[in-house]
Amino acid sequence: MTVTSTQIQLVNRPTGWPEPKDFSTVTVEYGDLAAGQVRVANEFISVDPYMRGRMIDTRSYIPPFQLDETMTGGAVGRVVATTVDDLPVGTLVSHMLGWRDVTQADAGEFRALPEPPTGAASSIYLGVLGMTGLTAYVGLLTIASMQPGDTVFISGAAGAVGTAAAQIARLKGAHRVIGSAGSAEKVALLTDRYGYDAAFNYKDGPVRRQLRDAAPDGIDVYFDNVGGDHLEAALDSFNDGGRAALCGAIAQYNATSRTPGPSNMANIITRGLTLRGFTIGNHFDQAGEFNREMSGWFADGKIVHDETVVTGIDNAVDAFVGLMRGENTGKMVVRTS
Known part of the structure; x- marks a missing residue:
């Protein structure tokens, strides 16, 4: 089954503040799943300050975004089609294939998540629990x-x-x-x-x-x-x-x-x-300890969090620029579905 994914690509390397002309919204067709692949409908994508550094072609701790290719970043979504028993349809997952509303890739790109705590959206796994x-x-x-x-x-x-x-x-x-x-x-x-x-x-x-x-x-x-x-x-x-x-x-x-x-x-x-x-x-070895401690604090009501939510993948660039200008309180996310 073919599906259409709306994706955001970098087309110019910004000088100063990023502008809409530096980005392009494209559609990508995904065909049938290959063996070992899953398809995920993203619920939220993350926009983060470090992404500004990836928009220039310079030495850093992470490779720059490539021009005319879909950008990447943190996201959470649900499996909507699968060839993998360990990731059945409906599984909530996190991954780094953001800046798109639907993604399709090898199962190894995705990490299964528990359902979010009562009253929280799945975006919490991009914020205080992520x-x-x-x-x-x-x-x-x-x-x-x-x-x-x-x-x-x-x-x-x-x-x-x-x-x-x-x-x-x-x-x-x-x-x-x-x-x-x-x-x-x-x-x-x-x-x-x-x-x-x-x-x-x-x-x-x-x-x-x-x-x-x-x-x-x-x-x-x-x-x-x-x-x-x-x-x-x-x-x-x-x-x-x-x-x-x-x-x-x-x-x-x-x-x-x-x-x-x-x-x-x-x-x-x-x-x-x-x-x-x-x-x-360089510090993912501490993720287990962090997850245990932060999850406990959150369950006990000792952690509060706020999000600034922008709706629609087409508005992802506006969300990113707003983040850079300090228009957010707490975590800035884009609701894609």
Whole structure:
């Protein structure tokens, strides 16, 4: 049986902010399944900041998107046709064949998932119970070695990773959790919903000053999703022996000129700081521990999460650009079905 899949392809490598002309919506025909293949109707696809880096042809930890080929990324969906006994029709699966509403591939591309917890959509496996949550968990506990009693600063605090990291910090005994975001509404959400002790709008003034005001006794851990002036502010506020997990640098992803770096790098030496970058693909060995702990917290009502949902595969590019402009609260996903 032939089916039609709507897919998004990259046709130009963006300079600065991505624009609609950099992408194309195409239809692809899938024929009958070959032995060992399954067909999946996606329910949600993920759009993530790291995808901006894949739109340029440069050295990175993951190959760039190829022009005139369908982009990839995290997705969850259900098996609608199968030749594989272990993945019967109706099975919920996760995979990396996003940016399309239907996909067809070898069974090894898909991982079966349990049904989502009561009241949650399957997109939760793209968020706090998926790679987003794992990124927050690994960055905070393994990369930055957060300890009970630490004061933690998180930039990009209202995003998917930031909201998860704050709650994990709380559950692991942080003394104080501080976040930055880009609007008064998000700042209020951080303290009212996500357990931040203090938060500030980085647009209201120098981040360095605002962080000092929010953390007069300094910080011990910095979870960096932004880079630039936020990293500089953290270097200014670190206590001796401070640790940073460098997860993202969204401040420079769409820059057309060199982003100024911190002016106080000498603090790394004088205060004995540790700054460590990471990508989650090198830490999947911790997925089992994370799944057990996060699933338990979620079941006990100790984790809250929000999603910004854009409907329709045709609107995936708008969702991605909106994510880059900070229009999301929590995880940004595209509902494809």
